[in-house]
Amino acid sequence: MKFVLPIILTSLILLTGCFEVREEVDLQADGSGRVTLTLNLSESKANVANYMRLGTFNGQEVPTRQEIEEEIALMKKTLAACKGISEVRSYADFSNFIFSLSARFDKVENLNTAVNKLAAVNAGKQQVQPFSNFGYASRVFRRHFEYPLELIDYQGLTTMQRYMLESARMISVYRFEQPIKTYSNPKSQIAPNKRAIKLEAALGALLNGSATLANAISF
Amino acid sequence: MEGQGARAKNQGDIRILLPAKNPISNLLKPLEPMKNLALALSLLLSSTLGAQDLTSYIPSDVSFLFTWNADLVGKKVKTRQLMQQESMDLIFQQLVQGLDSIQQEEYRTLMTSPETYGINNNAPMHLAGRWNETGNFYALLMPLTNSSLLETFVARQSVLSDEPIAIEQYGDYSLAKLAGYHLAWNRQVAIVAGGRAAEVYPDFDWESYPYEEEYEYEEEEIVEEEIIEEEAPAEEEEMIEEEMAVEETPDAVAGWIAELLGRSFASSLQSHPDYLKAVAKPADAHLWVDYRQFMTMGQDLSMMGGVPGAAGAMGMAAQLFDDMYKGTFLSMTLNFNKGELEMNSHMLGQGKMIEVMQEAYDTRFNKKMWKYVDSRFLLGYYTLQVDVEKLVEGLKDIIYPAIAEMPMYGESFIRMMDVVGIVVDEDALYDLFKGDLFVAITGIRQAEIPVTSYEYDTDFNPSQVEKVIKKQYPEFLVMTSYGNEENMRKLLRLGESFNAFLNMGEYYQTAGQDESDTYYLAMKDGIMLFTNDGGLIAGRLNAGVEKAARLNKTHRKNLRKNVQAMYWDVQSTWQAIQETGVAESDAEMAEIMQGISDKVVDATFITSRKVKPSIHGKMSLKLKDSESNALEQVVGLLNQLILEAAGLERI
Numbered sequence: 001m002k003f004v005l006p007i008i009l010t011s012l013i014l015l016t017g018c019f020e021v022r023e024e025v026d027l028q029a030d031g032s033g034r035v036t037l038t039l040n041l042s043e044s045k046a047n048v049a050n051y052m053r054l055g056t057f058n059g060q061e062v063p064t065r066q067e068i069e070e071e072i073a074l075m076k077k078t079l080a081a082c083k084g085i086s087e088v089r090s091y092a093d094f095s096n097f098i099f100s101l102s103a104r105f106d107k108v109e110n111l112n113t114a115v116n117k118l119a120a121v122n123a124g125k126q127q128v129q130p131f132s133n134f135g136y137a138s139r140v141f142r143r144h145f146e147y148p149l150e151l152i153d154y155q156g157l158t159t160m161q162r163y164m165l166e167s168a169r170m171i172s173v174y175r176f177e178q179p180i181k182t183y184s185n186p187k188s189q190i191a192p193n194k195r196a197i198k199l200e201a202a203l204g205a206l207l208n209g210s211a212t213l214a215n216a217i218s219f
Numbered sequence: 220m221e222g223q224g225a226r227a228k229n230q231g232d233i234r235i236l237l238p239a240k241n242p243i244s245n246l247l248k249p250l251e252p253m254k255n256l257a258l259a260l261s262l263l264l265s266s267t268l269g270a271q272d273l274t275s276y277i278p279s280d281v282s283f284l285f286t287w288n289a290d291l292v293g294k295k296v297k298t299r300q301l302m303q304q305e306s307m308d309l310i311f312q313q314l315v316q317g318l319d320s321i322q323q324e325e326y327r328t329l330m331t332s333p334e335t336y337g338i339n340n341n342a343p344m345h346l347a348g349r350w351n352e353t354g355n356f357y358a359l360l361m362p363l364t365n366s367s368l369l370e371t372f373v374a375r376q377s378v379l380s381d382e383p384i385a386i387e388q389y390g391d392y393s394l395a396k397l398a399g400y401h402l403a404w405n406r407q408v409a410i411v412a413g414g415r416a417a418e419v420y421p422d423f424d425w426e427s428y429p430y431e432e433e434y435e436y437e438e439e440e441i442v443e444e445e446i447i448e449e450e451a452p453a454e455e456e457e458m459i460e461e462e463m464a465v466e467e468t469p470d471a472v473a474g475w476i477a478e479l480l481g482r483s484f485a486s487s488l489q490s491h492p493d494y495l496k497a498v499a500k501p502a503d504a505h506l507w508v509d510y511r512q513f514m515t516m517g518q519d520l521s522m523m524g525g526v527p528g529a530a531g532a533m534g535m536a537a538q539l540f541d542d543m544y545k546g547t548f549l550s551m552t553l554n555f556n557k558g559e560l561e562m563n564s565h566m567l568g569q570g571k572m573i574e575v576m577q578e579a580y581d582t583r584f585n586k587k588m589w590k591y592v593d594s595r596f597l598l599g600y601y602t603l604q605v606d607v608e609k610l611v612e613g614l615k616d617i618i619y620p621a622i623a624e625m626p627m628y629g630e631s632f633i634r635m636m637d638v639v640g641i642v643v644d645e646d647a648l649y650d651l652f653k654g655d656l657f658v659a660i661t662g663i664r665q666a667e668i669p670v671t672s673y674e675y676d677t678d679f680n681p682s683q684v685e686k687v688i689k690k691q692y693p694e695f696l697v698m699t700s701y702g703n704e705e706n707m708r709k710l711l712r713l714g715e716s717f718n719a720f721l722n723m724g725e726y727y728q729t730a731g732q733d734e735s736d737t738y739y740l741a742m743k744d745g746i747m748l749f750t751n752d753g754g755l756i757a758g759r760l761n762a763g764v765e766k767a768a769r770l771n772k773t774h775r776k777n778l779r780k781n782v783q784a785m786y787w788d789v790q791s792t793w794q795a796i797q798e799t800g801v802a803e804s805d806a807e808m809a810e811i812m813q814g815i816s817d818k819v820v821d822a823t824f825i826t827s828r829k830v831k832p833s834i835h836g837k838m839s840l841k842l843k844d845s846e847s848n849a850l851e852q853v854v855g856l857l858n859q860l861i862l863e864a865a866g867l868e869r870i
Contacts, residue, residue: 022673022681038681042671043688046736053718053730096671098683173679189679196679 018043018167021203023213026175031107031136034087041097048097065094072099078121079103084110108136141174145206145214154208165204170213172199178219185215273360273408277347278484279491282516284507285346292503293341295555296848302331304854306861322379325372333361337368338409349475350516356414356475366406373402392480394473403476410479416471493548493568496832502552502563503850510547510570514540542621543572550833558845560853567833575613577830579605579654580782585700587744588657589778590763591755592696594770596662598795599787602778607654611645650702651710657698657778661752663795666690666735691801692735697749707742726756783826783836789819818843818856 020040027033041048051062063071072090079088084106091100105111116130135142154162179194189198197217205211277284292298301307311330315323333340339362348357363369370386373395377384387394392405400413478484488494494507515537547570554561566573582604592600619636623629668690673681701707711727714720720727726741739756741748750756755764763769770778777784793816796802802809820841827835842852 020673024681040671040673045670046668046733050730050736093671098671173675173681175678191678193678198675198679 018164018169020169020171022171022173024173024175025134025141027108027136027141027177029177032105033108033111034102034104035111036100036102038098038100041099045095045097068092068094068099072101074121075101075118078117079114082110082114082117085114108134108141139178140216140218141176142217143172143174143213143215145212152207154204162204165207166202168203170201170203170206172213172215173197174215174217176217176219181218183215183217185212187211188215272489273343273345273362274488274494276360276408276410276479276482277345277488278349278478279486279488279494280351280484280509281347281349281488281507282351282509282512283348284488284505286343286498286505286507287345288343288501288503288505290341290343291501292555292850295503296850299331301851301854304858306858309861309865319379322376325375325379329372334364335368336372337363337365339364350512352417354414354416354471356412356472358410358412358475358479360479361409361411363404363407363409366404366409369404369409389477390481392476394476396473401472401476403480405480408480410476412472412476412479414472414475494550496567497548497550497565500552502554504553506549506551506553508549508551510549510566510568511541511544513549514544538625539618539621543617544570546570547573555848555850555853557848558842560840560842560849562838564836564838565833566836571617573834575610575617576834578613579607579610580826580828580830580834581609582606582654582782582828584778585653585655585746586779587746588698588700589770589775591698591746591748592657592659592770593661593752593755593764593768594774595768596694596791596795597770597788598660598662598693598792599785600657600659600774601785602655602657602781602783604655604782607652608649610654611649647703647706651706653700653702655700657696659696660693661696662694663691663799663801664694664735665799666692666733668733668735689800690733690735691799692751694752695750696752696755699747700745701742701747702745704742704745707747711740711742723757725760728753728756777823777825780828781825782828782830783824785822785824787822789816789821792816816843818852 019042020038022036022038022040024036024038025033026035052064055062055064069092072092076088076090079085079101080103085103086106087102087104089102091098093099103114105114111134112132115133116128120128129148131146132144135144157165173196175196177195180190180197183190183197185199187199187201189200191197197215199213199215201211201213206213274284289298311327315326318326328335329338342362344362345360346357347360348355350356370393373384373386376397377386377395384395384397387396392403394401394403400411403410403412488507497507498505546568547566548568550565550567552563554563566576584602584604619633622632625632666689667687670686670688672684672686674684675681711720715722715727720729720738720740726739728740729736729738734753735751737753738749738751739753741756741760743760748756748760774786777786793812796809796812820843822838822840824838825836827837829835840849842849844852
């Protein structure tokens with residue numbers, strides 16, 4: 001979520017339809033696993049394609065296909081250089097505008113470090129405060145959600161931007177080897193086999209603080 | 220039932236008992252400073268019939284005058300019944316909050332039966348305002364049948380209020396200074412007045428003022444002092460507030476009243492020839508505005524003209540408006556007819572801008588446009604026709620001399636425009652765009668757009684699926700006439716070179732992803748067409764739409780006889796929203812549209828081609844209930860909205 005935020009806010013400039021961000025973590029019992037992040041702009045593909053063709057929108061520069069590919073390559077390179085991160089893969093579909101990045105991690109702490117590095121690369125020269133997005137200890141997997149959201153002037157966004165954020169979705173899916181015993185976020189949905197948990201929220205609700213991705217899952 | 224928020228019937232009137240804090244009080248917050256004036260204004264609505272002209276008390280240089288012709292309205296509707304709406308009671312309660320119950324009762328009587336206190340509720344009432352170098356003042360003029368009854372009312376208020384009200388005598392009129400406003404009366408008229416005198420600035424020589432680069436600052440040693448924060452005692456704060464109140468300008472308001480009641484002005488509106496023309500045809504309500512004062516409102520020319528920076532620029536704009544609209548007046552009338560609200564506007568006088576517009580409106584509608592407009596699903600249109608050359612040249616005649624006379628900017632501006640004149644071929648531009656515009660919304664369409672989405676299995680593993688989503692969009696057509704075809708093609712080729720659109724032979728097209736996102740541009744017989752209706756451009760550019768589907772006679776007349784025409788078919792719009800699923804995708808908008816369509820059939824606005832003796836505009840709102848008077852319907856709607864806002868329902 002952390003490095004997704006700038007992407008989301010940039011996307012607001014480009015989109016007039018809804019979009020979806022998905023975060024998936026497949027966690028092994030030993031604390032290793034795979035993380036996958038997907039951005040699906042398919043429902044706004046007509047607008048995105050037009051703005052990319054024009055090069056600018058509302059005075060903002062719109063990246064070209066080449067620039068996006070270079071950015072993805074940089075993210076892959078950054079992730080691959082992180083300690084404990086391997087098998088970095090990316091997926092880019094420029095006809096439907098679906099982008100995905102996934103990697104294996106050997107322990108959750110290394111995943112946190114990698115996410116912070118990715119956020120720092122994404123922020124450029126801006127200072128980024130490091131956060132722990134995930135935690136795993138004593139058979140409890142935690143998704144933290146303690147970002148400085150108060151810095152986002154949500155009410156200061158235009159009506160159209162707020163509408164888009166309210167219609168855009170953030171989905172988190174976590175899968176485990178053992179069955180889930182408890183979870184803290186009541187909005188979660190649990191799979192029939194009890195080895196997967198899904199949480200869906202509007203991006204607007206996450207940004208204005210009326211919803212959270214925070215969850216503590218024990219097994 | 221009695222209590223907070225409950226209603227009770229009392230002496231035949233509907234009363235609503237409100238809690239001290241309620242949503243309606245928020246609605247009325249902006250009115251608080253003018254609470255007493257607002258109460259007096261409500262009297263406007265409660266009048267019914269008569270013929271007592273008070274315009275002799277109104278100076279001809281007022282900025283605006285609003286007249287409520289109660290006599291005409293009273294013939295159409297029972298205004299006393301309108302005053303008994305629940306919302307009026309809510310508003311009244313807000314206005315009289317803080318007064319004791321006897322005072323409240325007397326004010327209620329004043330509002331519902333003003334004749335009890337000598338106010339003639341059978342004659343026109345006027346609200347006048349004037350803002351000029353002396354200050355901003357307003358006055359509500361009410362005709363009297365018996366001034367002693369009003370005096371009794373004022374005397375009663377003096378006894379009932381905490382502080383006695385002093386009634387001062389000035390010649391043939393009396394004056395009472397009340398909280399927030401002044402009340403004055405003679406045998407014929409009562410005036411409620413308020414306002415504020417202009418701030419007085421000392422004369423300042425801007426030309427010889429030593430600006431920053433010439434000024435030598437003396438270096439001062441700054442000594443840091445220990446700051447002790449101390450709360451001021453509440454009593455001191457009250458004292459400060461009292462002192463500030465004393466600094467207000469009650470004498471200026473008294474002076475304004477003296478001017479009105481003493482008729483100590485050069486001439487009244489009764490001798491203003493343009494005003495007399497404007498009121499020759501009576502209307503239920505009439506608004507008279509000095510357009511120059513309206514356009515330069517809030518801009519003090521003497522303070523800002525020629526001063527560098529933003530204030531100087533504002534001063535320039537104000538000076539320009541002054542030149543453009545001097546001697547220009549706006550007269551607007553409102554008539555409440557059965558099933559129709561009709562508003563007429565007349566721009567009249569000898570202002571330079573009127574002459575320019577009269578010249579610029581000397582145009583003809585390009586009838587070739589008719590064949591492209593499909594009226595079968597028409598939701599509305601807007602058209603404008605001006606002679607660009609006459610408009611631009613006319614504006615230049617006003618603007619150039621005005622700017623040339625301005626210090627600091629004038630000379631540079633004229634030099635700059637000389638250079639622009641070398642580069643720009645004005646005649647070629649006038650020949651390129653003829654100055655007409657036709658915008659029509661010819662329906663709401665629905666496009667099916669394939670998108671890639673995800674579905675999740677029972678273990679929440681995502682898999683890509685192809686879906687089709689429905690997207691609604693308005694179908695539009697924009698047309699404008701052009702003169703020089705070759706020059707217009709040069710412009711289009713420029714757009715083509717920037718990949719803004721693709722050349723498709725007979726027409727141009729943008730590279731959209733789907734039909735909702737694709738736009739077409741074509742030139743045919745001197746008309747440039749821009750639309751998202753691909754069928755029209757690709758298939759019917761030569762023949763146009765079928766004859767039976769074209770605009771009917773009423774619309775064609777609207778376009779032919781007027782230089783500006785706007786039409787909105789509310790019922791067709793609502794029908795299209797229901798049929799195309801817009802209601803499902805945007806429930807909030809659909810709810811608003813349903814509310815409008817329950818009341819309104821259509822709305823039209825036109826500016827007549829006949830521009831002499833005045834530039835005439837007309838707006839008409841045709842209501843669904845064709846039997847009831849528009850005023851009753853409007854008040855009923857307002858009543859409903861106010862009650863909803865207050866969280867109450869109609870009995």
